[in-house]
Amino acid sequence: MKTNTPTIEYAPRRPLVDISDRGDVIVIEADMPGVSKDSIRAELKDDELVIAGKTASFEAPDKATSLLRERGEYEYSRSFVLGPEVDKASITAEYTNGTLVVTMKKVQPRSYSIAIT
Amino acid sequence: MNLIRFKPYVQWLNPLGEIENIRNQIDQLFDFTLGRSGERDPGLLSGTWAPAVDIYETDDDFVVYADVPGVAKDNVSVEATDNILTIKGERTASGGDKRSEIRSERFIGSFTRTIALPSEVDAAQAKASLDTGVLKLTLPKKAEAKTRAIKVNVQ
Numbered sequence: 509m510k511t512n513t514p515t516i517e518y519a520p521r522r523p524l525v526d527i528s529d530r531g532d533v534i535v536i537e538a539d540m541p542g543v544s545k546d547s548i549r550a551e552l553k554d555d556e557l558v559i560a561g562k563t564a565s566f567e568a569p570d571k572a573t574s575l576l577r578e579r580g581e582y583e584y585s586r587s588f589v590l591g592p593e594v595d596k597a598s599i600t601a602e603y604t605n606g607t608l609v610v611t612m613k614k615v616q617p618r619s620y621s622i623a624i625t
Numbered sequence: 626m627n628l629i630r631f632k633p634y635v636q637w638l639n640p641l642g643e644i645e646n647i648r649n650q651i652d653q654l655f656d657f658t659l660g661r662s663g664e665r666d667p668g669l670l671s672g673t674w675a676p677a678v679d680i681y682e683t684d685d686d687f688v689v690y691a692d693v694p695g696v697a698k699d700n701v702s703v704e705a706t707d708n709i710l711t712i713k714g715e716r717t718a719s720g721g722d723k724r725s726e727i728r729s730e731r732f733i734g735s736f737t738r739t740i741a742l743p744s745e746v747d748a749a750q751a752k753a754s755l756d757t758g759v760l761k762l763t764l765p766k767k768a769e770a771k772t773r774a775i776k777v778n779v780q
Contacts, residue, residue: 526730527728528726529724529726530720531723534727541694542757569688574680575682576679578678579677579679
């Protein structure tokens with residue numbers, strides 16, 4: 509029987525993010541719980557920042573019956589286009605408590621007055 | 626022959642059932658395209674967070690996993706009385722006063738999830754650990770709740 513609900517098994521999941529301006533830095537926080545440390549990555553290609561990770565393969569306890577399953581094994585991926593206000597050389601990322609935190613410095617706005625001759 | 630789901634009562638008692646179904650499917654579509662996380666949308670109670678959990682039962686324990694990303698160890702608490710398990714916690718916004726939102730999708734604030742387990746647990750012997758945003762609880766069953774093999778005498 510056909511159902512109209514989309515299957516999500518193979519589509520990478522977009523992690524929920526908060527992006528905030530902290531004065532001198534811009535911070536992206538992405539929720540990716542249970543991701544294995546070796547699968548997590550952040551890449552910058554031209555202006556596009558890609559964060560990705562895969563949940564660690566899960567082993568159920570021995571001889572267990574499952575009573576409720578809401579969590580899943582996911583591949584996370586999300587990309588962001590960075591504007592000129594971000595210093596691309598300054599990007600750092602840290603994975604703590606299941607949240608990937610990407611920090612980038614802001615480029616100080618420059619203004620010139622142009623002499624008119 | 627077509628297979629049609631047999632739901633004699635639902636339509637009857639709830640004429641809005643079909644509309645609700647359509648709503649649910651649209652919600653699912655949005656969840657899918659926006660990449661929302663595993664928790665079900667609580668409808669009118671949106672803006673709350675009940676972490677997604679897995680529960681397993683072994684002969685001696687219940688093992689519970691809950692996704693609580695971005696929550697520090699000190700900000701989670703677990704209580705178990707009889708067979709009721711409550712996971713409580715708070716996720717705080719990082720950055721303090723300097724933080725000005727550009728995009729805000731994650732839930733910030735306190736959350737709670739209450740689960741009724743099939744039998745009583747021994748809270749004093751429970752173990753909890755938090756790793757990569759996943760809370761793992763091992764709750765031993767009370768002795769009297771464990772499965773016993775009963776010998777049946779056939780005459």
